[in-house]
Amino acid sequence: MGTAGRPTIDVVDTSSTVDGPGTTAALRQTLxxxxxxxxxxxxxxxxxxRALGHATPEQICxxxxxxxxxxxxxxxxxxxxxxxxxxxxxxxxxxxxxxxYSEQEHQHVHLxxxxxxxxxxSPTDLMDELAARLLxxxxxxxxxxxxxxxxxxxxxxxxxx
Amino acid sequence: MGTAGRPTIDVVDTSSTVDGPGTTAALRQTLxxxxxxxxxxxxxxxxxxRALGHATPEQICxxxxxxxxxxxxxxxxxxxxxxxxxxxxxxxxxxxxxxxYSEQEHQHVHLxxxxxxxxxxSPTDLMDELAARLLxxxxxxxxxxxxxxxxxxxxxxxxxx
DNA sequence: CTATCTGCAAATCTTTTGCAACGGA
DNA sequence: TCCGTTGCAAAAGATTTGCAGATAG
Numbered sequence: 001m002g003t004a005g006r007p008t009i010d011v012v013d014t015s016s017t018v019d020g021p022g023t024t025a026a027l028r029q030t031l032x033x034x035x036x037x038x039x040x041x042x043x044x045x046x047x048x049x050r051a052l053g054h055a056t057p058e059q060i061c062x063x064x065x066x067x068x069x070x071x072x073x074x075x076x077x078x079x080x081x082x083x084x085x086x087x088x089x090x091x092x093x094x095x096x097x098x099x100x101y102s103e104q105e106h107q108h109v110h111l112x113x114x115x116x117x118x119x120x121x122s123p124t125d126l127m128d129e130l131a132a133r134l135l136x137x138x139x140x141x142x143x144x145x146x147x148x149x150x151x152x153x154x155x156x157x158x159x160x161x
Numbered sequence: 162m163g164t165a166g167r168p169t170i171d172v173v174d175t176s177s178t179v180d181g182p183g184t185t186a187a188l189r190q191t192l193x194x195x196x197x198x199x200x201x202x203x204x205x206x207x208x209x210x211r212a213l214g215h216a217t218p219e220q221i222c223x224x225x226x227x228x229x230x231x232x233x234x235x236x237x238x239x240x241x242x243x244x245x246x247x248x249x250x251x252x253x254x255x256x257x258x259x260x261x262y263s264e265q266e267h268q269h270v271h272l273x274x275x276x277x278x279x280x281x282x283s284p285t286d287l288m289d290e291l292a293a294r295l296l297x298x299x300x301x302x303x304x305x306x307x308x309x310x311x312x313x314x315x316x317x318x319x320x321x322x
Numbered sequence: 323c324t325a326t327c328t329g330c331a332a333a334t335c336t337t338t339t340g341c342a343a344c345g346g347a
Numbered sequence: 348t349c350c351g352t353t354g355c356a357a358a359a360g361a362t363t364t365g366c367a368g369a370t371a372g
Contacts, residue, residue, distance in 0.1 A: 139315030154300030
């Protein structure tokens with residue numbers, strides 16, 4: 001009450017003009033296959049996830065709000081959840097709390113430094129040997145990119161002396 | 162106000178009678194070296210961490226409260242923090258939020274199943290190869306037990322078909 | 323037109339902080 | 348006695364939920 005109804009969501013085009021699995025049309029189709037609806041908010045959240053690489057819900061929300069200030073963080077949480085259920089997005093635990101979201105395809109191992117908090121990405125095949133060993137020895141099927149590896153980066157080791 | 166001052170903390174003996182680095186005396190000494198004080202709460206929290214293997218602050222608090230109901234969860238958080246700073250305890254991120262605490266010595270790799278949430282422990286030498294590779298290729302010094310590896314356990318893979 | 327979505331407000335949950343009183347050494 | 352510690356209450360931050368109204372199809 002007070003303001004004139006719900007503000008319009010202006011869909012500012014970012015990366016969704018290109019063809020391929022990331023198109024607006026592709027998202028619409030994926031949603032429709034499951035009886036879900038295409039909305040500007042969903043497109044914006046997906047675009048933000050792609051643009052940011054890996055980001056917290058908070059960061060994604062901020063980014064979305066530069067294009068459409070009225071989008072609520074609640075919607076961002078709900079949308080990330082939904083995009084994850086339909087397989088377009090995945091989340092990774094980098095360690096200290098905040099999960100980060102990224103594109104499903106964009107898989108890599110995260111190396112997080114205890115000391116300075118920096119996050120480095122490495123190709124997942126780094127873990128191939130370990131994955132094979134785990135499967136043989138424990139029957140455990142590793143998901144190499146869902147959690148980050150933790151340790152100390154080169155820079156911090158030097159400073160630590 | 163209302164109750165007669167602060168309730169007494171009854172130190173119920175658990176594992177701290179044995180000699181060695183886990184003794185009451187040992188804890189007292191470690192604390193004193195740094196100008197810190199020995200208290201029943203600190204002993205109880207350390208005992209609980211040892212008894213539980215790896216547990217969340219919440220779980221540790223519950224355990225402590227069976228022996229001394231008056232201990233506040235705030236104290237548990239503060240004590241875990243302190244015990245970690247002085248090197249008696251460490252925390253691990255198992256994935257979905259809650260960090261878990263365990264003894265410093267008690268290091269192992271955690272395998273967490275996405276699907277059923279089960280946590281398995283493996284010896285850290287499982288990661289030796291990977292650690293060596295990371296150090297050579299990226300200068301990154303891996304801390305193998307600080308984060309859990311995530312994936313799907315044998316049981317859940319069967320059910321998944 | 324109808325079921326799905328969204329925004330808002332409030333509820334939860336976890337962790338942190340300020341402060342006065344307590345108690346270890 | 349003195350200062351580190353504790354318990355309590357309240358703050359802070361993150362995520363979830365209920366609901367009325369907006370909107371995709």
